[in-house]
Structures are given as C-alpha cells and as structure tokens.
Amino acid sequence: MTTPAQSSPPVPVGRRERKKAATRQALADAALELFLARGYDAVTLHEIAEAADVSTTTLLKHFPGKEALVFDEDADQEAALVAAVHDRAPGTTVPQALCAHVKHVRLRTADSDPRYTDFYNLVTNTPALGDYAHRMWMRHQDALALAIAHDAGTPPDDPRSAALARFALEASALAHRARNPEQAVDAAFHLLEHGWNTTTTGHPDPGHS
Numbered sequence: 001m002t003t004p005a006q007s008s009p010p011v012p013v014g015r016r017e018r019k020k021a022a023t024r025q026a027l028a029d030a031a032l033e034l035f036l037a038r039g040y041d042a043v044t045l046h047e048i049a050e051a052a053d054v055s056t057t058t059l060l061k062h063f064p065g066k067e068a069l070v071f072d073e074d075a076d077q078e079a080a081l082v083a084a085v086h087d088r089a090p091g092t093t094v095p096q097a098l099c100a101h102v103k104h105v106r107l108r109t110a111d112s113d114p115r116y117t118d119f120y121n122l123v124t125n126t127p128a129l130g131d132y133a134h135r136m137w138m139r140h141q142d143a144l145a146l147a148i149a150h151d152a153g154t155p156p157d158d159p160r161s162a163a164l165a166r167f168a169l170e171a172s173a174l175a176h177r178a179r180n181p182e183q184a185v186d187a188a189f190h191l192l193e194h195g196w197n198t199t200t201t202g203h204p205d206p207g208h209s
Helices: 015-038 045-051 056-062 066-070 074-086 094-106 116-124 127-138 141-152 159-175 181-194 196-202
Strands: none
Touching: 015 045, 015 056, 015 066, 015 116, 045 056, 045 066, 066 116, 066 127, 074 094, 074 141, 094 141, 094 159, 094 181, 116 127, 127 159, 141 159, 159 181
C-alpha cells in the first residue's frame, strides 16, 4: 500500500521551483479531498484542476493521469527499499531487513497519518487505484534485485536476487488481503529466508523470522 500523495523532493531553491512544488501539492491535496468526498470515479480532471485554481493543461504537466494524483512517492520508495538492504544493521539478514521495512512503510495505520484510514479505504475500494498502486510498487523490483545482488556479491542478473526481490515486494500485497497483515508479512519473509521444508516441518512461529 502506498501513501497519500505528498511530494518530498529536495527543498526548491528558486521561486519557479517553489511555485511548481506548491502547485503539485495543491493538485494532489485537491484530488484526494474530492476523491474522499465523492468517490474516485465521480471526479474529473477538470474538477480537480478547478479546485486547485489551475488549468487542466497545467494539471497534466504535473501528473499523467488521475491515478498519479493519488500516489507521489515512487522515487522515495525505491530509494528506501535499496537503503533497507544496504544500510541494515550488522547481523540483520536481507529478508529480515526487508520484512521490517515492509511492515514499517506498507502497514502503517491511522496513528501515523490521520488521513491514512480514509486513503486506504479509497484505494482498496477503487479497483483502478488498487491496480495502479500495485504496479507502482512492483516497478521497484529491478532496483531492489540489483541492490540484493550487489550486497551478496553476485552478478547483477542473479536469478535468486530477482526472485527474492519479487516475492519480498509481493508480500505486502498478500498482507493487505490477510486478516492479520503483520503476521502474514512475518510468515512470508520466514518462508523466504528459511524455505518451505523448514516452515512445514519445524512449525515455526510466523511472527518470528
């Protein structure tokens, strides 16, 4: 699950950059407010632009479509995933680090952002947004696989690194369909780290990876 659109680029240094950042954030805020009030499908790009006091042409210069107005953390998410691998604490395995990262970033509750519950329900109940969020998240697979391969000292195209990256990212999608998301993430990463035979024969506590 991604979070509400909230740009976090380097602090703009010029007037033009500040204005562009402010316009982008105003559009994202207006879109989310309208989507929450009336539903995603009922809101047009023109209405969003009007609410932010800009033209539809200006809106499209900042966002390629309606879905993109809801999610605006793509580059930050990829950097954070790579950092979870490279900057993990000594003694922490890659699956353990990614498990902690997924739980911290993807399973946030309303306590971390007052808008999160409404945002989560909007995405969950809007197929177009749910599909878009998943595609955006899975786009980080190649960068994560490369980080894992680099950390392990294996070739960049190592299929094991690609598999770990793929299934680590998919774990969050699995979690959001589970009754106990955190336990589902723990179970998925325990399987990734220890394998199926250990999981089925040892009957480990899925809450401990």
